Amino acid sequence: MKRKLVFLLATCSIVGAIAAPFVPGVSYSIKEPAAIISPMDHGIGS
Amino acid sequence: MEPTPTILAELDNYLKREALTITQFAERSGLHTGTLSNVMHGIRPIAMQQLDQITMAMGLAEGYFYDLYIDNYIIDRSPDWRRVGPLLHRCAELNKLDAVQRVLLHIMDKLMYLPLLFDTAEELFAQGRSAAAILLYESVAEGEKSQHSERLALCRYRLFTLGLSDDQDTNLLAATHFEPFLERLDEAYQLDALNELINVNASLQRWSKVEQLAEKMEHKATIQYEQGSKRERAPGELKKPLIFYILYAYLARANAWRECGDYMKGLYYVSLYADASWVKKPSEEEERVIKQFSEWAEANRYMYHLMAGQVEVLVDYVNYIAARENEIFPGLCKIILAANKYHINIDSILERFESYLSFKEEQSQIGKISQQVTAERYTRVLAELAVYYLNAKKFNRGLCLVLESLESSIRINCDSAILRCIGLFEQFRPFASDQALERYKILIREVQTLNEKKIGFSTRYM
Structure with missing residues (x-):
């Protein structure tokens, strides 16, 4: 039970941090992620 | 108390049951009558090849008697490498890993077998029998007295490469365990080991470690090159030409x-691998390497400018990758990222290269791209493509891609990628179809299972 609560709390924290309420007629866009993930260069992995 | 079963007793019972003489069975099995008679009377032990012939002649499955052979001839007697060696090879061939483990547990007390076990491990490694090779390398590593021995370092290197998978946690552990042994490796292996460590760390986005390892590789490869080390490789030496390690x-x-934000320094290093005119009289293979790095330099220059916001280079970049099939998938990854960052419409580009947006082994002109790097790249491109479509209000397609990225993130066990997908899905949950919600529920259960494994609890409550 305790483990379930901890997991739910963690998930809710993530959802709460980024979910926006759905309002009809309002335009919707994604928030910028906290860290911009850059692509790896051509050739990396050779 | 029942007597311990023996192979000879089983054979004796068989001959009686089938009413066969030793001569008749010898003919059936292809063994010499005298040899079979000596074996049956316990005058000489059964050799592996003889055991296989006897097993086949009795109509039994290959390896049927191996466990009994271990009891009768390895454990109950003083183990002899003339029997142990072939037994290990055959067990490996038949994937009887439990049998391999039993043999190893018994003979590991005898440290004189360590060099022989190591040689066998190397043979199995060369044959691609990885699972069995891993067991042998682990035994040798455990039995090795000297922490600084080259053999131990080579065992650790083999275990590192054999232990790599799609799972990022496993890969991080493998790389971390191996790295302290790097300098103890024979010089012949060090450059390849550094190459592989760089690739694993790149797939894990550990860029400061990549820089550290690459600096080391540059230093070692340059010294070898300047000392006039043989540029033509002998079998068993470097996997690639020496100049590859310098350029890579x-x-x-x-x-x-570039990852650290220092674009100028990044471009400086691009200029170094763009121009390999310092290579004197390059061989055909070296020419291929030089050409490939020169092409990568051009592609990466476009990419650096694009990621820095110079959107006008996009057309040239697309044309560049279009002419080089191996560069289309990595190029698309970057284009999609730039499209999201600078709000560029790339519908026509995505339509043109749709067939390249799938997970397959990446190649270059000089070899395969690391599977770990490809898996990470694919997971990320799915998420970025999802963001592109979600921003364009194509919610169905976007959410579908989020779920695909989540599935891939779970497969490679990347926490940050998993969290990103969950975040994206939750943000657009109101637009999700029932099918998408159902699939999401299933994937979240997998995330929970993965998480529970990491923190060591059971998932009974599910």
């Missing part, structure tokens, strides 16, 4: 510096 070190350092 520059490429890895360029990427690492």
